[in-house]
Amino acid sequence: xxxxxxxxxxxxxxxxxxxxxxxxxxxxxxxxxxxxxxxxxxxxxxxxxxxxxxxxxxxxxxxxxxxxxxxxxxxxxxxxxxxxxxxxxxxxxxxxxxxxxxxxxxxxxxxxxxxxxxxxxxxxxxxxxxxxxxxxxxxxxxxxxxxxxxxxxxxxxxxxxxxxxxxxxxxxxxxxxxxxxxxxxxxxxxxxxxxxxxxxxxxxxxxxxxxxxxxxxxxxxxxxxxxxxxxxxxxxxxxxxxxxxxxxxxxxxxxxxxxxxxxxxxxxxxxxxxxxxxxxxxxxxxxxxxxxxxxxxxxxxxxxxxxxxxxxxxxxxxxxxxxxxxxxxxxxxxxxxxxxxxxxxxxxxxxxxxxxxxxxxxxxxxxxxxxxxxxxxxxxxxxxxxxxxxxxxxxxxxxxxxxxxxxxxxxxxxxxxxxxxxxxxxxxxxxxxxxxxxxxxxxxxxxxxxxxxxxxxxxxxxxxxxxxxxxxxxxxxxxxxxxxxxxxxxxxxxxxxxxxx
Numbered sequence: 414x415x416x417x418x419x420x421x422x423x424x425x426x427x428x429x430x431x432x433x434x435x436x437x438x439x440x441x442x443x444x445x446x447x448x449x450x451x452x453x454x455x456x457x458x459x460x461x462x463x464x465x466x467x468x469x470x471x472x473x474x475x476x477x478x479x480x481x482x483x484x485x486x487x488x489x490x491x492x493x494x495x496x497x498x499x500x501x502x503x504x505x506x507x508x509x510x511x512x513x514x515x516x517x518x519x520x521x522x523x524x525x526x527x528x529x530x531x532x533x534x535x536x537x538x539x540x541x542x543x544x545x546x547x548x549x550x551x552x553x554x555x556x557x558x559x560x561x562x563x564x565x566x567x568x569x570x571x572x573x574x575x576x577x578x579x580x581x582x583x584x585x586x587x588x589x590x591x592x593x594x595x596x597x598x599x600x601x602x603x604x605x606x607x608x609x610x611x612x613x614x615x616x617x618x619x620x621x622x623x624x625x626x627x628x629x630x631x632x633x634x635x636x637x638x639x640x641x642x643x644x645x646x647x648x649x650x651x652x653x654x655x656x657x658x659x660x661x662x663x664x665x666x667x668x669x670x671x672x673x674x675x676x677x678x679x680x681x682x683x684x685x686x687x688x689x690x691x692x693x694x695x696x697x698x699x700x701x702x703x704x705x706x707x708x709x710x711x712x713x714x715x716x717x718x719x720x721x722x723x724x725x726x727x728x729x730x731x732x733x734x735x736x737x738x739x740x741x742x743x744x745x746x747x748x749x750x751x752x753x754x755x756x757x758x759x760x761x762x763x764x765x766x767x768x769x770x771x772x773x774x775x776x777x778x779x780x781x782x783x784x785x786x787x788x789x790x791x792x793x794x795x796x797x798x799x800x801x802x803x804x805x806x807x808x809x810x811x812x813x814x815x816x817x818x819x820x821x822x823x824x825x826x827x828x829x830x831x832x833x834x835x836x837x838x839x840x841x842x843x844x845x846x847x848x849x850x851x852x853x854x855x856x857x858x859x860x861x862x863x864x865x866x867x868x869x870x871x872x873x874x875x876x877x878x879x880x881x882x883x884x885x886x887x888x889x890x891x892x893x894x895x896x897x898x899x900x901x902x903x904x905x906x907x908x909x910x911x912x913x914x
Contacts, residue, residue: 420547426554442474443498446477447568449478449558451704452481452483452679455565460578463545471775475491479502480725485508485637520791521706522794524754529752535570554622557585563752570620575626578630584665584740592748592749593618596754610720638727651870652688658840661858676703676770676805677702677709677770678770685708690708697719697815699719699720701722702723705726723749757800768806770809777824780831781810781831781838782830809839813844814871819912821905823841823843824871824875848864854890855890855891859879862874868910
């Protein structure tokens with residue numbers, strides 16, 4: 414067994430060290446299990462894999478609650494053995510996605526800032542077990558998280574039983590990066606005392622009653638971080654368009670010289686856009702976001718980023734090695750918080766966060782679909798984009814103008830699923846330009862969006878649609894030809910292309 418004695422400073426807990434297989438036997442059929450992790454970082458691996466082996470023999474199911482997506486040891490293994498009944502609040506695994514879209518797994522897509530409070534109030538029933546990955550246990554039995562916090566504090570607090578994975582692949586130097594603060598439930602809640610992105614208001618560990626810990630499991634399984642795609646021309650163009658827009662905001666006095674705290678969503682485009690700010694004129698930047706990706710390390714290395722606050726380290730494999738190799742320097746700039754704080758609307762509004770997220774598609778009036786392919790098939794989930802989009806000082810969404818080599822227009826007459834309504838977004842950016850729709854009526858917005866971010870192959874058809882809708886609907890606020898609004902999707906489903914024959 415892996416030696417973890419030096420990681421367990423509360424020596425009375427040493428008697429609870431067991432194998433992953435022994436810990437998995439402590440889980441009951443139909444248990445509700447909350448685990449650490451946010452993106453494929455900081456999640457337990459050994460116990461879920463052992464639980465998968467047990468389920469294959471005994472054939473039962475559990476419900477899985479997380480912070481966001483986690484790695485294949487949980488999100489994939491527990492699906493492949495038929496052991497997952499219910500899952501929330503966010504996922505990115507292809508195997509799990511297929512199970513959701515085939516009806517084999519009940520999936521609840523949620524705003525990430527809402528989960529902790531609803532769990533504390535019992536909206537989902539009692540939490541039976543929390544499985545949390547840590548890099549150390551303190552002298553008092555408290556838990557030092559690893560590369561993500563997510564919903565770990567509330568799951569530790571609410572669970573009847575706690576299983577701890579001590580992962581020796583995670584360096585003990587992570588200790589001190591975390592800032593654990595849990596607000597009281599209404600009606601006793603107090604203001605969250607964060608007034609700048611780097612403020613620390615909590616403890617560097619998750620408080621845990623040692624009596625709740627039923628097992629401590631050694632592990633050396635690494636996070637399964639995903640590589641980012643090379644930064645392409647479209648992503649570079651979007652980044653340049655963003656910088657031009659921000660420079661104009663500074664010029665007109667709507668932003669300070671060092672901007673306001675930045676938020677950036679998950680994935681290739683978001684990472685590329687942040688990385689592009691390395692070549693911008695901005696210095697003294699701050700970040701108040703969910704995930705910390707490679708682009709933020711680029712900004713730190715360039716001397717442009719003073720502080721970055723998030724709930725998860727989610728770099729590429731190369732980025733994670735880069736972080737570990739320079740952990741003493743990076744940890745001085747990084748604060749990791751619970752996701753109900755990193756995504757908290759109160760704090761986002763107070764700090765004036767510039768929210769930057771990506772869309773699957775949007776429509777000419779500005780409604781955004783972040784989750785469903787052709788309106789019916791779940792992709793990943795809304796994640797934290799709604800938390801930031803509705804509450805940010807500026808709400809910006811990025812999309813390519815086209816997808817699948819031009820067979821799909823990412824801007825349509827009527828979006829197939831609405832995650833962020835036209836009321837939540839100020840600015841839309843594609844590789845072609847910027848559509849700033851602040852202060853515009855729906856019909857004015859439609860023209861700005863079509864003229865500035867729609868691909869030329871689809872502009873004439875969308876202009877024609879708008880013109881005919883206005884003629885048929887008279888002076889209506891948001892004119893639509895409802896019998897034609899979804900023609901783009903009908904064409905795609907029938908022919909594989911949105912282009913007219």
